[in-house]
Amino acid sequence: QVQLQESGPGLVKPSQTLSLTCTVSGGSISSGDYYWSWIRQPPGKGLEWIGYIYYSGSTYYNPSLKSRVTISVDTSKNQFSLKLSSVTAADTAVYYCARATRTYYDYVWGSYHSVYFDYWGQGTLVTVSS
Amino acid sequence: QSVLTQPPSVSAAPGQKVTISCSGSSSNIGNNYVSWYQQLPGTAPKLLIYDNNKRPSGIPDRFSGSKSGTSATLGITGLQTGDEADYYCGTWDSSLGGVFGGGTKLTVL
Numbered sequence: 003q004v005q006l007q008e009s010g011p012g013l014v015k016p017s018q019t020l021s022l023t024c025t026v027s028g029g030s031i032s033s034g035d036y037y038w039s040w041i042r043q044p045p046g047k048g049l050e051w052i053g054y055i056y057y058s059g060s061t062y063y064n065p066s067l068k069s070r071v072t073i074s075v076d077t078s079k080n081q082f083s084l085k086l087s088s089v090t091a092a093d094t095a096v097y098y099c100a101r102a103t104r105t106y107y108d109y110v111w112g113s114y115h116s117v118y119f120d121y122w123g124q125g126t127l128v129t130v131s132s
Numbered sequence: 133q134s135v136l137t138q139p140p141s142v143s144a145a146p147g148q149k150v151t152i153s154c155s156g157s158s159s160n161i162g163n164n165y166v167s168w169y170q171q172l173p174g175t176a177p178k179l180l181i182y183d184n185n186k187r188p189s190g191i192p193d194r195f196s197g198s199k200s201g202t203s204a205t206l207g208i209t210g211l212q213t214g215d216e217a218d219y220y221c222g223t224w225d226s227s228l229g230g231v232f233g234g235g236t237k238l239t240v241l
Contacts, residue, residue, distance in 0.1 A: 048233070049177065051222075051230030113163070116182070118222065124175075
């Protein structure tokens with residue numbers, strides 16, 4: 003059974019960089035079958051996809067966060083990480099790491115992406131405050 | 133404002149059926165597969181439906197999904213009090229990447 007666990011500071015000062023790590027157990031990040039994702043949820047609000055990374059290091063980011071986000075992977079530790087720079091109170095949220103399955107279907111009548119998140123960490127609350 | 137539109141809340145009595153809608157556009161739902169997630173209070177989201185209508189192992193067949201054009205629907209039959217949760221739809225958008233609906237709070241009366 004795959005398990006994901008977030009870790010990192012729960013309090014970050016405004017203008018600083020938020021750093022979180024996700025440790026994966028029960029499966030290898032290097033298997034190549036999945037994308038490793040970060041998703042966040044502000045208190046009382048909905049889900050926001052931040053981005054994901056493939057084991058090779060290829061990344062895909064939410065355009066609205068792209069200038070401030072870096073996702074990296076350490077296959078030797080079976081971990082991937084999130085850095086979000088220049089944080090403000092609006093970045094206060096529960097941050098989840100999740101495993102994504104991403105498949106591209108090319109039919110005669112059209113092409114379709116399938117992206118879904120099948121395993122999630124328990125989430126970690128990060129508060130941005132001085 | 134979420135890219136995908138869901139009703140803020142729905143309600144129904146135990147044993148009844150409820151549907152939750154998710155509306156998008158040709159850049160997301162119209163040309164990609166939809167997934168649905170259940171988030172019980174204080175917990176992480178859980179995958180309920182993927183590829184529009186497929187259930188992961190362990191998800192009861194009381195939960196179903198469908199898609200038509202640029203909209204998708206989650207159906208739940210035989211409602212139980214334990215189904216009270218927030219439900220989110222998700223998909224891929226050709227410009228924005230991963231996108232979710234704003235969430236629907238299900239109340240079992």
